[in-house]
Amino acid sequence: MFSDLKLYKIPLLYVLLSSIYILLSDKIVGELLNLSTYTFLIHITKALLFTFITGIILYIVIRRDIASLHLSKQALEEKERQLRESEELYRRLIELSPDMILLHQNGNCLFVNKSGARMLGYEDPQELIGNSLFDYIHPDYHEIVQQRIQKMTEESAILDPVEEKIICKDGSVLNVDVAATSIQYNNQSAFMVVIRDITDKKKAEDALRKADTLSIAGSLAAGVAHEIRNPLTVLKGFIQLFNQEDHSHFPYSKIMLSEVDRIETIISDFLMLAKPQHVHFHKNCLQEIVQHTINLFETQAIMKKVQIIPNYERDLPKVECEANQLKQVFINILKNALEAMPDGGDIHVRLWRQDDNHVLIRFSDQGIGIPTEKIEKLGQPFYTTKEKGTGLGLMVSYNIIKNHKGTIQVYSEPGIGTTFDILLPILSHV
């Protein structure tokens, strides 16, 4: 409307003012020069015609300009709308993303989405703003992150995802995949980081790897063990024979014999892996099996100033299991517990019904404990921290419990002690 008003006003004003000027000036000139009425009229008509035509041209030009102005205003509004829409789209994408999306400048957090705050254990993203990223990155990865920031600053490249570890508010550690790029934020260079929690994925992969190694080792065990056992018996026999004939090498042959014994122990552990396929499950009193195992350790415990304290829930149901195999598991765990307590202490053995279908056996020692990052290695073949260890005891135990459709959980605190929780189904063959 405003432009329409202007559209008529300017040419109209021009024509009006020019006409008044022409009439007045021509009147004065006409009188001064004493022109005839005829000549005077021709002058005026010519001048008025010119004014009228230029007025029309002016009108057309203004109209065209205003139309194009109008169009560019519409285009500008459309652009603004598109910008608002795309801004809203990106904002929602960032808020909806299950991954952490974070902006930082030289390691100082400028923005983090809700998922990111939640991943780190915070309610409100604002709690993280202004904090240093390095407060949340595991110390092992500080150097890598510094190098990546340096690389992005120099090359403004998009960096491929790498695996890192981050520390949450409660101190827990998450495995994450981190991708990053440099961006412009508020006219300054900053970095955008996308962080994906892969802790569960890694756990599943580890469990799969462990299960795989267990079954491969199990299937190889029987064959290899038998093959080795025979030549070993021959070796042992000859060493003993040499001993009888010639006593001069006795110290060496004693070592040889003890080493052969060690190989035999390893083979027996290995054979346990293959056995589960041929065992028969029966309903057994778990309390009896546990107590029988504890009795085996009586003398050893006294020598090591360790007290084994049992505590069994009354009236537990019988559990479908292979008694000798479970005994093997309890022996392995109690043996480890004793070996972890060089200065003595207590080992608590508790047995209770966890729910309708499960019983739980808990062994808690006051030993040296296991560092958190090493717990996942338990049960891997040959993982041992002992000079004379085989690293097979727990592997065999995990396999036996797996065959009973049970689970083993380990909780440990270095310097405080370790707890092994064995959860067994009451009926494992249903």
Ligand SMILES: Nc1ncnc2c1ncn2[C@@H]1O[C@H](COP(=O)(O)OP(=O)(O)O)[C@@H](O)[C@H]1O
């Ligand atoms: N109760 C425990 N306390 C501390 N460390 C333990 C305990 N049980 C097991 N471990 C750790 O697990 C490793 C593997 O145990 P295991 O499979 O029985 O093999 P080994 O006893 O021959 O070393 C041990 O070397 C030890 O480091």
Ligand SMILES: [Mg+2]
């Ligand atoms: Mg052991």
